[in-house]
Amino acid sequence: MIIAVTCLIAIAVIAFILTVRPKDLPAPEPVSPFAHLDERKAAIYENLRDLQFEYRVGKLSDADYQMTKQDLQKELAAVMAEVDKLRGTLGVEAAVKPQAAAPAKKRAGFTCPSCNASFNTDLKFCGECGKPMKVAQ
Numbered sequence: 177m178i179i180a181v182t183c184l185i186a187i188a189v190i191a192f193i194l195t196v197r198p199k200d201l202p203a204p205e206p207v208s209p210f211a212h213l214d215e216r217k218a219a220i221y222e223n224l225r226d227l228q229f230e231y232r233v234g235k236l237s238d239a240d241y242q243m244t245k246q247d248l249q250k251e252l253a254a255v256m257a258e259v260d261k262l263r264g265t266l267g268v269e270a271a272v273k274p275q276a277a278a279p280a281k282k283r284a285g286f287t288c289p290s291c292n293a294s295f296n297t298d299l300k301f302c303g304e305c306g307k308p309m310k311v312a313q
Protein backbone atom coordinates (compact mmCIF):
# COMPACT_ATOMS: atom_id res chain seq x y z
CA MET A 177 0.00 0.00 0.00
CA ILE A 178 2.74 2.48 0.96
CA ILE A 179 4.69 1.53 -2.16
CA ALA A 180 1.62 2.15 -4.30
CA VAL A 181 1.08 5.59 -2.77
CA THR A 182 4.76 6.49 -3.21
CA CYS A 183 4.57 5.42 -6.85
CA LEU A 184 1.46 7.53 -7.38
CA ILE A 185 3.14 10.57 -5.87
CA ALA A 186 6.23 10.03 -8.01
CA ILE A 187 4.09 9.73 -11.14
CA ALA A 188 2.17 12.83 -10.18
CA VAL A 189 5.40 14.80 -9.70
CA ILE A 190 6.79 13.62 -13.04
CA ALA A 191 3.51 14.46 -14.78
CA PHE A 192 3.56 17.90 -13.19
CA ILE A 193 7.14 18.56 -14.35
CA LEU A 194 6.32 17.38 -17.86
CA THR A 195 3.23 19.56 -18.18
CA VAL A 196 4.91 22.67 -16.82
CA ARG A 197 8.03 22.49 -18.96
CA PRO A 198 6.63 23.30 -22.42
CA LYS A 199 5.16 26.62 -21.39
CA ASP A 200 7.93 27.95 -19.16
CA LEU A 201 9.72 29.74 -21.99
CA PRO A 202 7.96 32.83 -23.30
CA ALA A 203 8.61 33.68 -26.94
CA PRO A 204 11.60 36.02 -27.12
CA GLU A 205 10.67 39.44 -28.38
CA PRO A 206 12.69 40.99 -31.21
CA VAL A 207 15.36 43.24 -29.76
CA SER A 208 15.13 45.99 -32.32
CA PRO A 209 14.08 46.29 -35.95
CA PHE A 210 17.70 47.04 -36.80
CA ALA A 211 18.95 43.84 -35.21
CA HIS A 212 16.56 41.89 -37.39
CA LEU A 213 17.74 43.68 -40.53
CA ASP A 214 21.38 43.37 -39.55
CA GLU A 215 20.85 39.66 -39.19
CA ARG A 216 19.37 39.45 -42.65
CA LYS A 217 22.19 41.52 -44.05
CA ALA A 218 24.78 39.31 -42.39
CA ALA A 219 23.03 36.21 -43.73
CA ILE A 220 23.09 37.62 -47.26
CA TYR A 221 26.77 38.49 -46.97
CA GLU A 222 27.48 34.99 -45.77
CA ASN A 223 25.55 33.54 -48.68
CA LEU A 224 27.56 35.70 -51.05
CA ARG A 225 30.79 34.48 -49.51
CA ASP A 226 29.67 30.87 -49.76
CA LEU A 227 28.60 31.44 -53.32
CA GLN A 228 31.94 32.93 -54.26
CA PHE A 229 33.72 30.06 -52.59
CA GLU A 230 31.66 27.43 -54.38
CA TYR A 231 32.19 29.21 -57.67
CA ARG A 232 35.95 29.32 -57.16
CA VAL A 233 36.02 25.65 -56.21
CA GLY A 234 34.18 24.90 -59.43
CA LYS A 235 30.91 23.66 -57.95
CA LEU A 236 28.87 26.28 -59.78
CA SER A 237 28.53 27.14 -63.44
CA ASP A 238 29.14 30.69 -64.57
CA ALA A 239 25.44 31.25 -65.28
CA ASP A 240 24.34 29.83 -61.92
CA TYR A 241 26.87 31.97 -60.13
CA GLN A 242 25.81 35.17 -61.87
CA MET A 243 22.11 34.46 -61.36
CA THR A 244 22.39 33.65 -57.66
CA LYS A 245 24.72 36.56 -57.10
CA GLN A 246 22.24 38.95 -58.71
CA ASP A 247 19.42 37.54 -56.59
CA LEU A 248 21.43 38.03 -53.43
CA GLN A 249 22.43 41.53 -54.41
CA LYS A 250 18.81 42.40 -55.10
CA GLU A 251 17.89 41.06 -51.69
CA LEU A 252 20.71 43.04 -50.12
CA ALA A 253 19.52 46.22 -51.81
CA ALA A 254 16.03 45.61 -50.45
CA VAL A 255 17.38 45.20 -46.92
CA MET A 256 19.48 48.34 -47.28
CA ALA A 257 16.43 50.27 -48.43
CA GLU A 258 14.54 49.02 -45.40
CA VAL A 259 17.38 50.13 -43.12
CA ASP A 260 17.33 53.58 -44.70
CA LYS A 261 13.57 53.78 -44.29
CA LEU A 262 13.85 52.73 -40.67
CA ARG A 263 16.54 55.35 -40.11
CA GLY A 264 14.13 57.92 -41.45
CA THR A 265 11.54 56.77 -38.94
CA LEU A 266 14.04 56.88 -36.11
CA GLY A 267 15.10 60.33 -37.29
CA VAL A 268 11.62 61.48 -36.31
CA GLU A 269 12.20 60.26 -32.77
CA ALA A 270 15.62 61.91 -32.62
CA ALA A 271 14.15 65.19 -33.81
CA VAL A 272 11.55 65.11 -31.05
CA LYS A 273 14.32 65.27 -28.45
CA PRO A 274 15.42 68.85 -27.85
CA GLN A 275 18.53 69.37 -29.92
CA ALA A 276 18.73 73.13 -29.41
CA ALA A 277 20.79 73.54 -32.58
CA ALA A 278 18.35 75.85 -34.28
CA PRO A 279 15.05 76.83 -32.76
CA ALA A 280 12.30 76.34 -35.30
CA LYS A 281 10.92 79.79 -35.93
CA LYS A 282 8.56 78.73 -38.62
CA ARG A 283 5.99 76.10 -37.82
CA ALA A 284 5.17 75.76 -41.47
CA GLY A 285 6.91 72.45 -41.95
CA PHE A 286 9.94 70.94 -43.59
CA THR A 287 10.07 69.94 -47.21
CA CYS A 288 12.18 67.13 -48.63
CA PRO A 289 14.53 68.51 -51.30
CA SER A 290 14.35 65.21 -53.17
CA CYS A 291 10.66 64.39 -53.37
CA ASN A 292 8.99 67.53 -51.94
CA ALA A 293 7.14 65.66 -49.24
CA SER A 294 6.53 67.93 -46.25
CA PHE A 295 6.67 67.09 -42.57
CA ASN A 296 5.82 68.90 -39.36
CA THR A 297 9.03 67.82 -37.67
CA ASP A 298 12.63 68.48 -38.61
CA LEU A 299 13.64 65.06 -39.94
CA LYS A 300 17.15 63.88 -40.59
CA PHE A 301 15.88 61.66 -43.36
CA CYS A 302 12.80 61.98 -45.47
CA GLY A 303 9.99 59.70 -44.34
CA GLU A 304 8.82 59.30 -47.92
CA CYS A 305 11.95 58.64 -49.96
CA GLY A 306 14.49 58.10 -47.17
CA LYS A 307 16.95 60.65 -48.50
CA PRO A 308 18.67 63.10 -46.15
CA MET A 309 16.65 66.21 -45.40
CA LYS A 310 18.32 69.56 -45.12
CA VAL A 311 16.51 72.30 -43.30
CA ALA A 312 15.10 74.31 -46.14
CA GLN A 313 15.43 78.05 -45.61
Ligand SMILES: [Zn+2]
Nearest residue numbers: 288291302305
Ligand atom coordinates in the same frame (compact mmCIF):
# COMPACT_ATOMS: atom_id res chain seq x y z
ZN1 LIG B 1 11.78 62.69 -49.83
